[in-house]
Amino acid sequence: MSTIADTTRNGIDTEQLFGTLDLIKEQPELARFQFRATNRWLGGAHNRSTIKDFYAAGGEDTSRGEEFEIDAGEPAILLGTDTGPNPAEYLLPALAACLTTTLVYVAAARGVHLTEVESTLEGDMDVQGALGLSDEVRNGFERIRVSFRVAGDAPEEKLREVVERAQARSAVFDMVSHGVPVEVGLVTD
Amino acid sequence: MSTIADTTRNGIDTEQLFGTLDLIKEQPELARFQFRATNRWLGGAHNRSTIKDFYAAGGEDTSRGEEFEIDAGEPAILLGTDTGPNPAEYLLPALAACLTTTLVYVAAARGVHLTEVESTLEGDMDVQGALGLSDEVRNGFERIRVSFRVAGDAPEEKLREVVERAQARSAVFDMVSHGVPVEVGLVTD
Numbered sequence: 001m002s003t004i005a006d007t008t009r010n011g012i013d014t015e016q017l018f019g020t021l022d023l024i025k026e027q028p029e030l031a032r033f034q035f036r037a038t039n040r041w042l043g044g045a046h047n048r049s050t051i052k053d054f055y056a057a058g059g060e061d062t063s064r065g066e067e068f069e070i071d072a073g074e075p076a077i078l079l080g081t082d083t084g085p086n087p088a089e090y091l092l093p094a095l096a097a098c099l100t101t102t103l104v105y106v107a108a109a110r111g112v113h114l115t116e117v118e119s120t121l122e123g124d125m126d127v128q129g130a131l132g133l134s135d136e137v138r139n140g141f142e143r144i145r146v147s148f149r150v151a152g153d154a155p156e157e158k159l160r161e162v163v164e165r166a167q168a169r170s171a172v173f174d175m176v177s178h179g180v181p182v183e184v185g186l187v188t189d
Numbered sequence: 190m191s192t193i194a195d196t197t198r199n200g201i202d203t204e205q206l207f208g209t210l211d212l213i214k215e216q217p218e219l220a221r222f223q224f225r226a227t228n229r230w231l232g233g234a235h236n237r238s239t240i241k242d243f244y245a246a247g248g249e250d251t252s253r254g255e256e257f258e259i260d261a262g263e264p265a266i267l268l269g270t271d272t273g274p275n276p277a278e279y280l281l282p283a284l285a286a287c288l289t290t291t292l293v294y295v296a297a298a299r300g301v302h303l304t305e306v307e308s309t310l311e312g313d314m315d316v317q318g319a320l321g322l323s324d325e326v327r328n329g330f331e332r333i334r335v336s337f338r339v340a341g342d343a344p345e346e347k348l349r350e351v352v353e354r355a356q357a358r359s360a361v362f363d364m365v366s367h368g369v370p371v372e373v374g375l376v377t378d
Contacts (some may be wrong), residue, residue, distance in 0.1 A: 148376065160216070
C-alpha cells in the first residue's frame with residue numbers, strides 16, 4: 001500500500017483533514033470564514049452570479065484561478081426562457097451538495113469507504129405565495145424531501161450513523177432547516 | 190410603438206404575467222408546483238446535481254429541452270480541488286437570483302422600467318460548527334448581508350418599494366430567512 005492509499009479515503013486526504021481539525025482546535029480564530037457572491041441582472045428572468053474569492057483562516061483566500069458563473073432563469077410557464085434553473089430550484093443542489101459532502105467527509109473520518117452516494121430532492125410549492133395572490137400561503141417550499149442512496153464497506157447501521165451525522169453538521173441543512181438572519185440594503189444612485 | 194414594446198417591460202411579457210395571475214386566481218389548484226433535483230457523488234468534495242423536469246399547473250412540465258448540471262466542490266483549504274462553488278456558497282446565488290427575479294417581475298407589474306440590478310452577498314461562517322468542533326457554534330452562516338444597486342425610471346422611493354416587495358414575496362428569501370421542514374430518507378441496498 002502506498003502512502004496515498006493509506007491516508008486518502010473517499011477522495012479525501014484524511015491526514016490533511018485531521019491536521020486541519022487539530023489546527024482549528026488550537027487556534028479557533030482560524031475558523032472565521034466569509035463566502036461571497038455577486039449577481040447581475042441580464043434581462044427578464046435571466047441573471048448571473050459570480051463566485052471566486054473568500055476569507056478563510058485569517059486572510060483572503062485567492063487560491064482559485066477563475067471565477068464560477070451561475071446562471072438563473074425561469075421556465076416558460078413562469079415567463080422565462082430557461083436561461084438556467086430557477087432560483088428556488090437552486091436551493092435543492094445547494095442542500096444536496098452540502099449533505100453529500102458532509103456525509104463523504106464524515107465517512108472518511110470514521111473509516112467508511114463509500115462506493116456510491118446519490119440523492120433525489122423534491123420541493124413542494126404553492127406559487128400563490130410568491131406570485132402575491134395569497135397571504136395565507138408561504139412563498140417558499142412547504143417542505144423538502146431528500147432521499148439518499150448510499151453504498152459502502154460498512155453495515156447499514158454504520159451508514160445510517162454517517163447520514164445522521166451529516167444532517168447534524170451540514171451547513172446548508174442547518175440554514176435551510178432553521179433559517180438565517182438576512183439583511184438587505186439598497187443603493188439607488 | 191409596437192405591441193411588443195407595449196406589453197414587454199424589463200424583458201417580461203406583462204400581458205402574459207397578468208394573464209397567469211388571473212388564471213391562478215380563478216383556479217388556485219393550478220398553483221401547485223414541485224421542483225426537483227438529483228445529485229451524484231463523483232469522489233472527494235465533487236458532486237453534481239441535475240435539474241430538468243418539474244410539476245406545474247396541473248401536470249408534468251416537459252418544456253425544457255435539456256437538463257442543467259450543477260457541479261459543487263470545495264477549495265483547497267477545505268480539502269477539495271475547486272470542482273465548483275462549495276455548497277454553502279451556492280445558497281448565495283439562489284438567494285440573489287430569487288430576490289432579483291422577484292424584484293424584476295414586481296417592477297414590470299408596477300410599471301417601473303429597470304436599467305440595472307446588481308447585488309453583492311456575504312455570508313459569515315465559523316467553521317467550528319460544520320467541522321464538528323463545537324456545539325456552541327451553528328453549522329451554517331450566522332448572517333447573510335445582501336446589498337442591491339438598482340436603477341430605473343422611477344424615483345428612489347418607488348425603487349425602495351419594489352425592493353421591499355421583492356423581499357416580501359421571494360421564495361428563497363422566505364426559505365433562507367424562516368427555514369423549511371426537510372425530511373431525509375436513506376436507502377442502503
